[in-house]
Amino acid sequence: MAVSRARRSTKSTMAGSSITGVVSGWQIIVVTPPAAAVKTYTVVSGDTLSKIAQKFYGKAGEYMKIFEANKNQLSDPDKIQVGQELVIPD
Secondary structure, eight states: OEEEEOOSSOOOOOTTEEEEEEETTEEEEEEOOOOOOOOEEEOOTTOOHHHHHHHHHSOGGGHHHHHHHTTTTOSOTTOOOTTOEEEOOO
């Protein structure tokens, strides 16, 4: 969080920042980076994490990246279900 002393003149801020408050002459500016686009994939019949990894990374052995990113909904890398929407990390 960037903190700067408030001045009488208008001060420009970085794009995307917002002023959250002015307290006792201090201006608090919170700069939030833009959210990265989340890539997802919907499982279809015949899919495995290895096949999905091959499609996105060019290497079937990278399936654990997908498994780790989806532990909130997967308990076993061999048990995916048609219709599940999986996060595909970079």
